[in-house]
Amino acid sequence: MSRRRKVGILISGRGSNMQALIEAAKDPNYPAEIAVVISNRPDAKGIDFARAQGIATEIIDHKSFESRGAFDRALDAALERHDVEFVACAGFMRVMTESFVASWRDRMINIHPSLLPAYKGLHTHERALKDGVTRHGCTVHVVRSDVDTGPIIAQARVPVLKSDTAETLAERVLDAEHKIYPRALALLVSGAFRIEGEKLTATSPDIKLPVIIPAH
Structure with missing residues (x-):
């Protein structure tokens, strides 16, 4: 190894x-x-x-x-x-x-509780519920100077339920974050992709970027 x-x-x-x-x-x-x-x-x-x-x-x-x-x-x-x-x-x-x-640059990543580029900044769950979206989630991205921007490595989607509050939606998104962040970090440090400007290029045809984990 x-x-x-x-x-x-x-x-x-x-x-x-x-x-x-x-x-x-x-x-x-x-x-x-x-x-x-x-x-x-x-x-x-x-x-x-x-x-x-x-x-x-x-x-x-x-x-x-x-x-x-x-x-x-x-x-x-x-x-x-x-x-x-x-x-x-x-x-x-x-x-x-x-x-x-x-x-x-290209060595620092962040996880954000929304499907970027939607809902940059704070209070993402409240804003998603207010807009009535049916899918929400989280994103792991390479950090750039502009907040919540940068090449996207992975996203996980979660369904938004009619019964959801900001708290229940946040719990479900957080569970998805815990699954996706270790996976995204592993891809970064193992050299599974190159970062060319604002674009990720996989180093193997077996890797599809960004990684998308569907709603469940």
């Missing part, structure tokens, strides 16, 4: 997607290992989980920095200290500077 690639996970809260990635990486055949979990919030519950799993953690409180750029430089230095090769944002509630995004 080829060398496992080192991944840093960025969180701001409980880190449920972080947990899904950590669990996936316990498989010795998974192509990534989690090198560090970093939170910008000292009270993030996900840090406790990561520590319990024996994973290195760092807290870089964004409130301790005078500017967004200063915070991003500290974050970048922490990732470098842990020899991180790829970054996975898992509920990381910070808008990054262009220079930080550029330094990790």
Whole structure:
């Protein structure tokens, strides 16, 4: 098996997607290992989980920095200290500077609770219900400077039920997120595709991109 690639996970809260990635990486055949979990919030519950799993953690409180750029430089230095090769944002509630995004270009991914390009930003479930859509879901994409943009690696679709509230829809989407994120990260770190500008090109004819998991 080829060398496992080192991944840093960025969180701001409980880190449920972080947990899904950590669990996936316990498989010795998974192509990534989690090198560090970093939170910008000292009270993030996900840090406790990561520590319990024996994973290195760092807290870089964004409130301790005078500017967004200063915070991003500290974050970048922490990732470098842990020899991180790829970054996975898992509920990381910070808008990054262009220079930080550029330094990790094509090596940083994010998961968003909608079928992008629909419903960028916050309150995605409430907006989907208001619009009366019949399908909702989540997207794993390569990070770009514009929020919730970038080449799409994978999407999972879930049905929107007439009885749904924002909370019940969110639960179903979150379950899909936990399935799709480890799969997308594995594709990235294993070199299953090339990123040419804003387009993904699979390196094998067996891989169809973006990966689409249908509603269930």
